[in-house]
Amino acid sequence: MNEIHQHLVAGLFLWSLLSLGGATVGLYTRDSEFWRSFWFMTGLWGLVDGGIAWYVLVRPPLPPAELAPILHVNCRLDLLYILTAVFLMTRAAPRLRGFGLAILIQGTFLLAFDVFFWRRCAAIE
Numbered sequence: 001m002n003e004i005h006q007h008l009v010a011g012l013f014l015w016s017l018l019s020l021g022g023a024t025v026g027l028y029t030r031d032s033e034f035w036r037s038f039w040f041m042t043g044l045w046g047l048v049d050g051g052i053a054w055y056v057l058v059r060p061p062l063p064p065a066e067l068a069p070i071l072h073v074n075c076r077l078d079l080l081y082i083l084t085a086v087f088l089m090t091r092a093a094p095r096l097r098g099f100g101l102a103i104l105i106q107g108t109f110l111l112a113f114d115v116f117f118w119r120r121c122a123a124i125e
Helices: 003-029 033-058 064-089 094-124
Strands: none
Touching: 003 033, 003 064, 003 094, 033 094, 064 094
């Protein structure tokens, strides 16, 4: 397994665990609709991120030249997540604003994460 692959999987698993841990605590300690929605959405993202990390872990590692285009597409998706989050945060319903904040945090982290690894792959090519 190459170094980029190892760091990518470890980073995504760590983010997943932080998201799930925060969601677990947050859902049991917050009563408002906004915060319960925020932590619920954070937990869903944690599950998805963990599933993706697991899938990447069990597959053979991709060479940087093949990984870079995938990360580039992910960066564009991350921007879409951020735009969706901003839209949700402008809604009146606390539930939607909570979802929006969670998606904004996830999308922003994933954008930085994907850009970092995309640049690392591009530097190797």
